[in-house]
Structure formats: structure tokens, C-alpha cells
Amino acid sequence: MKILHINGTAYGGAANYARDLHESLLNQNIDSVLYLPKKRNIPKLIYPNSFFFKIHSMYKIFLNKIINKVILRSNQTVTTALFNSYEIKKIIKKENPDVINLHWVGNEFLSMNEIIRISKPIVWTLHDMWVFLPVEHYSDQKSKKITKFFDDFFLRKKRTLNKKKINFIPTSSWMEKQLLNSHLYDSKKIRKIPCGIKFNDWYPEKKETAKNILGLDKTKKIILFSSMGGNNPRKGFNFLLEALNYIDEDYQLVIAGDQFPKNIKNESIKFFDKPSDLVTRRLLYSAADVVAAPSILEAFGLVALEAAACGTPSVVFKDTGLTEVIKHKENGYVANNFDKKDYANGIIWVLNELKNDPLKFLKYQDSLKKRFDIEKVAKEYLNLYENIQN
Numbered sequence: 001m002k003i004l005h006i007n008g009t010a011y012g013g014a015a016n017y018a019r020d021l022h023e024s025l026l027n028q029n030i031d032s033v034l035y036l037p038k039k040r041n042i043p044k045l046i047y048p049n050s051f052f053f054k055i056h057s058m059y060k061i062f063l064n065k066i067i068n069k070v071i072l073r074s075n076q077t078v079t080t081a082l083f084n085s086y087e088i089k090k091i092i093k094k095e096n097p098d099v100i101n102l103h104w105v106g107n108e109f110l111s112m113n114e115i116i117r118i119s120k121p122i123v124w125t126l127h128d129m130w131v132f133l134p135v136e137h138y139s140d141q142k143s144k145k146i147t148k149f150f151d152d153f154f155l156r157k158k159r160t161l162n163k164k165k166i167n168f169i170p171t172s173s174w175m176e177k178q179l180l181n182s183h184l185y186d187s188k189k190i191r192k193i194p195c196g197i198k199f200n201d202w203y204p205e206k207k208e209t210a211k212n213i214l215g216l217d218k219t220k221k222i223i224l225f226s227s228m229g230g231n232n233p234r235k236g237f238n239f240l241l242e243a244l245n246y247i248d249e250d251y252q253l254v255i256a257g258d259q260f261p262k263n264i265k266n267e268s269i270k271f272f273d274k275p276s277d278l279v280t281r282r283l284l285y286s287a288a289d290v291v292a293a294p295s296i297l298e299a300f301g302l303v304a305l306e307a308a309a310c311g312t313p314s315v316v317f318k319d320t321g322l323t324e325v326i327k328h329k330e331n332g333y334v335a336n337n338f339d340k341k342d343y344a345n346g347i348i349w350v351l352n353e354l355k356n357d358p359l360k361f362l363k364y365q366d367s368l369k370k371r372f373d374i375e376k377v378a379k380e381y382l383n384l385y386e387n388i389q390n
Contacts, residue, residue, distance in 0.1 A: 001385060002031040004097035006088070008109030010038035010047075011276060012228060013302045014127040017195055018103040021125075024196075024378035033095055035088075037109070046095070048087060056086045060108040068135075072150060078135040079106040080154070084114055092118065099123060099385045106130055106137060112157045121165040121388045123381070125193075126175060128299050131158065131168060132182035138234055138297045159184055167384060171195045171300040172321035191384065194324055195300045196377030199369055201278055202285075202309035204362060210287035214280075216270060217252045221351055224288035224312075226256040226281075226303050227295075236294030236317070239340050243294075246344035249351055256284055285310035290350040294343060298322050304332070305372055311362040315346035325372070331364045 003025060007018040018034060019042055025032040026043060035046045037057070060083040068078050088110060092100065102115070102124045115122070128137040134154040168190050170176040176192045179185070211218050223244075227235045244253070256272040275281050285291065291307040291314040301322035304314040308325060313332040316322035326332035333346030353360050370376070 001099070001389065002095070002097045003033070003099050003101055003385060004092065004095050005032065005034045005101045005103060006105065006110075007034075007036055007103040008105040008107055010036045010040055012104075014104035017125075017127075017302065018101075020196070020198055020374045021101075021378055021381065024198075024374045025382065027375070028378060028382065030382060033097070035091055046091060050086070053086045057108075064108050072135060074136060076136045076138070077106075079108060079130060079137065080135055081108065081110065081112040081115075081157075083108050084111045085109060088114060089117075092120065098389060101125060101381070103127060116160055116164065118164075121167075123167050123169060123384060123388070125169045126171060126179070126299065129175075129178060129297075132179055132184050155184065162186055162189070165388070167191060167388065169193050169384075172324035174319060174321045174323065175299050193377060193380050193384070194372060195302055195305065196372045196374035197302070197305055197309060198374050199309055199365075202282060202306050204311040205283055205286035207286060210283040214270075214272075214283055214287055216254065216287055219250070221249055221251040221289045222254055222287055223251050223290055223292055223347065224254045224256065224284060224307075225292045226275075226284065226307075227293075228258050230255065230257040234295060234297040236296050239294040239296075239317075239338070239343055240292045242340040243292075243344040243347065246341060247347055249348070251289075254284065254288065256281075281306065282310060285312050288312050289354060290315060290347055292347065293322055293326075295320055295322060296338070301325055305368070308332070308361075308364065308368055311365070313350050313361045315343060315350065317343070325368075331361060331368075 005018050005022050007015050009015050015036060022032045022034040033044050033046060034042060039047045064080055067080055068074055072078060097120060100120050100122050102122060104127045129139060130137045133139060134151045162185055166189060168185060170179050170192050171194055179190055180187060216222055225240060230237055252268060254270045256275050258274045285307040291312055293301060293304050293314045293316050296317060298320045304322050304325045307314055308331050314326050315333045315335060316326045317335055318337050323334055326334060328334040333349050335342040335346045
């Protein structure tokens with residue numbers, strides 16, 4: 001059996017997950033190939049080695065921005081999927097896989113027509129809500145609503161996927177519920193499989209050592225906000241800022257990501273710009289006393305899982321994919337939606353629990369491995385691939 005994984009970005013959560021799943025399948029002697037838009041040090045990786053690919057991609061993204069600005073007028077990043085890719089058709093023909101596993105294919109990476117024309121069975125791992133929304137990647141009531149005509153046009157396109165050999169894989173119970181409630185796809189085509197991680201990569205470092213290496217204040221509690229695109233309102237950073245006003249504990253806020261909120265000017269805050277290497281991220285999780293993950297919309301929450309594997313609890317909101325990992329007052333705290341006071345209570349609860357038992361949150365490693373070990377998750381995918389073939 002041969003599997004072709006396709007992801008529209010070379011880095012980020014979806015790309016890293018596609019890589020880990022691909023490598024786990026290789027470990028199980030499955031013929032797996034991964035296609036990313038850039039070269040990385042990954043076995044059996046295919047990537048475009050052409051200047052024209054870059055020009056083609058930039059052109060599509062530019063056209064997409066024009067369409068959004070002039071016609072759709074959405075406040076969010078959108079993917080219309082109107083423009084064909086540079087070489088996916090050739091890649092599929094050359095590799096001739098038995099199953100194609102799509103991951104995140106936004107930013108005009110693939111067109112909807114291309115997906116519809118794929119004759120091979122498809123497994124589509126859902127890293128956001130785009131598959132069941134018109135053009136947005138996450139629903140947002142504050143976003144300017146596109147006209148009903150365009151809304152219906154894009155949803156009609158997606159509804160045709162029901163006729164294809166496609167299995168949709170939401171990564172959390174919350175995402176599964178959202179997908180089913182959209183009524184776009186046959187429920188028989190939907191199967192939840194959570195994301196997984198390599199627990200050999202994510203484990204606790206000594207807190208004092210981690211703080212020392214990162215240059216963090218050893219006398220203060222560390223609250224970590226780690227997010228790519230932290231300026232995005234759905235990441236909930238403003239909720240965290242307001243919640244911090246209720247906390248009397250002496251703390252240091254650490255922000256890690258690629259977009260730092262512009263309204264933050266505080267010398268006591270420590271910033272880490274794009275900490276993409278695994279060691280730095282593991283040290284950040286290990287140094288933190290609590291991870292603040294106040295997203296109001298999140299498909300799964302790899303940050304919370306990676307942090308939990310390093311023994312650090314997260315405070316999250318209800319009704320998000322983050323609750324797939326975080327269980328209330330077990331390995332973290334689940335606050336009431338949009339309730340900044342309750343969110344503060346969550347941070348305070350974690351810090352108080354650590355005072356009583358500094359090792360409390362290291363006790364959940366075995367249960368996490370049983371649910372989220374990437375080798376176990378890969379076996380679930382393999383079982384699905386085999387069922388599709390049969």
C-alpha cells in the first residue's frame with residue numbers, strides 16, 4: 001500500500017503533524033510519501049524545485065487577496081480554491097498512490113476542481129473548518145458576511161465532494177460536531193481521529209535548567225502564551241490580558257510565536273520570535289508553570305498536547321478542540337467561554353495546585369500516551385486506509 005500525504009505549507013502545526021504521521025507510517029513499513037511546498041530534512045519528501053512554482057504561488061495568492069478585497073470582503077484569511085496548483089496532478093500520476101491523505105491545503109494551494117478530479121480515494125485530515133465553510137478557515141460572527149450568492153456558490157462546490165471517495169477526519173469531538181452540524185457531508189464519511197505526537201520528542205526538562213537556558217526569571221511563576229498568528233482574535237490573547245488583571249501572583253509572561261500583539265510594551269515580558277526548533281519549544285514548555293491557550297476557535301490544540309507531554313498544564317476555554325486534550329482540573333483547567341474571571345481562576349487554580357504538589361501534572365504521561373502517541377494514531381490511519389481499499 002502506498003500513501004501520498006499533501007500539505008500546503010512546509011512549516012507550522014499541520015505540516016509538522018503530516019510529517020510525524022508520514023514518518024510513523026514509514027516506521028510501520030508502509031510506503032508513505034510526503035509532498036510539501038519547500039525542502040525539509042524529511043525522508044521520502046517530494047517538493048517543487050522550480051522558480052516558476054514560487055511565481056505561480058505568489059500570483060494565486062495575489063489574485064485571492066484581490067477577490068477577497070473587491071468581492072468577498074471578509075475580515076479573515078480566505079481560500080477560494082479557484083486556482084489550480086502547479087504540479088499536483090503530475091505528482092499524483094507519477095507516484096500512483098493507493099490513498100491520498102490531504103492535510104492543510106489552504107492559501108490557494110489546491111483548487112476545488114483539482115480535488116474533485118482526483119480519482120484515488122482521499123483521506124482528509126481537518127486542521128481547521130475550511131472544508132465546511134464557504135471560504136473562511138474559521139467561523140467568526142464579527143467577520144463581514146459575504147453575499148448569499150457567493151456563500152451558496154462555494155458551498156455547492158464543496159457539497160459535490162459527497163460524490164467522491166473521501167473520508168473526512170476531524171481531530172477532536174468539537175470539530176466532529178461542527179462538521180456534522182454543517183450537514184454538508186454524509187456522516188458515514190466522517191471519522192474522528194485525534195492528532196498525535198512523538199513522546200520521545202516531548203518530555204519534561206528540569207524547570208530550573210530550562211529557565212536558566214532561556215534567560216527567564218527564576219523567582220517568578222512563568223505563564224506561557226505560545227501561538228503562531230497570535231494577533232488573530234480567535235487566539236484569544238486579549239482574554240488573557242484581561243484575565244491577568246485578576247492575578248496577584250508574581251509572574252512573568254512569556255510570549256512565543258510569529259506575530260506579537262502590537263499593544264504590548266512591557267519590559268517584564270519575554271518574547272521568543274518563531275521558536276521553530278524542537279529543543280527551544282520543549283524548554284519553553286518545561287520552564288512554564290502554566291500554558292495559557294485562550295483560543296475561542298481551535299480544531300485540536302497541539303500546543304496544549306505538547307505542553308502536557310512536558311508536564312505543563314494548560315488553561316483553555318470550553319467548546320473548542322482544546323478540550324480533546326485538557327480535562328477540567330486534571331491536566332489543566334477548562335474555563336467558561338469568554339469569561340475572563342473564570343480564565344483567571346484557572347491560572348490561579350493551576351498555580352495553587354503546583355504549590356501543594358509540584359509533581360501533580362507529571363502524573364498524566366501514561367494516559368496521554370495511550371490516547372495521543374503518534375504510533376497509535378498512525379495505526380488508526382492505517383486501519384482506515386486498509387478499509388478504504390477493501
